[in-house]
Amino acid sequence: MSKAKQPSLPTRDDVDPRLYVQAVEKAFRVLEVFGSLQRPLSLAEIAEASGLDKSGAQRMCYTLRCLGYLALDEHGRGHVPGLRLMDRSYDFLRMHPLVQRATTPLMDLRRTTQERVDLSLLDDLSIVYAVRLQSKRETFAATLVGRRLPAFCSSGGRAMLAQLSDDAIEDVFRRSDRRPMTPRTVTDLPGLRARIAEARALGYALALEEWFLGEIVLAAAVTDAEGRPVAAVHIAASLSEWEEEPFRRRMAPLAMEAARALSG
Structure with a gap:
């Protein structure tokens, strides 16, 4: 991979x-x-x-x-x-104001959903996971903070990109290494633009088996006081337990509510 x-x-x-x-x-x-x-x-x-x-x-x-x-x-x-x-990672996390504020709301969200809940931070072409609260079934990689994923193919990345201007989004797409991570990864520009348009319309982004087969992830962007995207709240689950539409109906309002509470 x-x-x-x-x-x-x-x-x-x-x-x-x-x-x-x-x-x-x-x-x-x-x-x-x-x-x-x-x-x-x-x-x-x-x-x-x-x-x-x-x-x-x-x-x-x-x-x-x-x-x-x-x-x-x-x-x-x-x-x-x-x-x-590890000491430097600890220093970063304990001194990051959003990570400090997000921990309790994310724990509440984890209890409500009974699924994995993450907080990612935007770093140019990538997202970096800063908080990961696990569900009953996980892979080793999905438990680790500090994991970096391309923004273009992650739900959190697309949710945050949707808050940017069209020119800024196109610049990210142009500079990204848009190799597929799974057979379902969207890499073509028309497809990616459609995903961004959907995220803008709905207020959240969805990734279906684009990083791990069998995984569905939904995310909503956290913005700063100027409306710039700085983070995303993710909810991830297994397609063996959820179909896409019920997952959207259940999880989208919860993710967007948590992201709004952390914004600004």
């Missing part, structure tokens, strides 16, 4: 060279290779994936191991992310 594309580094036109520290960029390039290569990695693999020479990769990996942001795999197969990275 294809993975969500990692966020790109800024171009040299986007940064002030007097302030930009290239050593920091290189350190994060090393850490980010694990986003696409999800297994223990040798120095040679890290060097190739990060664009560093082997000597530079060796020094960077040694430094990151000393700081706890990388570790050696217990079976000696290479480097893996270190436990200190």
Whole structure:
């Protein structure tokens, strides 16, 4: 299965060279290779994936191991992310005002629906899950915060894109890697435009088996005080237990009510 594309580094036109520290960029390039290569990695693999020479990769990996942001795999197969990275994830979540406000309403929504409830945040071409409240049946990947999905093929992404201008939406579609994740992923521009039009008309977006086969997900956008999309409330369920229309009727009002309560 294809993975969500990692966020790109800024171009040299986007940064002030007097302030930009290239050593920091290189350190994060090393850490980010694990986003696409999800297994223990040798120095040679890290060097190739990060664009560093082997000597530079060796020094960077040694430094990151000393700081706890990388570790050696217990079976000696290479480097893996270190436990200190979890501290930074915790810092982000506990200091994010929307995540703080959303936790109790999302727990209430989870109790009401008895299905999985998520909160995702918009990051350019992607959404990133910040809160995940599980149902009785889940895959391992669906339990993890920090998971990144392409906005174009996710219900939360489309719900948020629907709040943008047509030009901004077309820019996202143009820059997205629109490879299908399943046979049902909508990737053609006319189809995607129709999904955005539907989300604007209904106030929510629906994705049917576009990321996982057998899964139906509905989402409504959370907006800031200026009406800009910043997050989405998702409700996800199994097609073995729900048909599309009953799921829409039951879950859409609940998702939209929760998103309205968190907006502004």
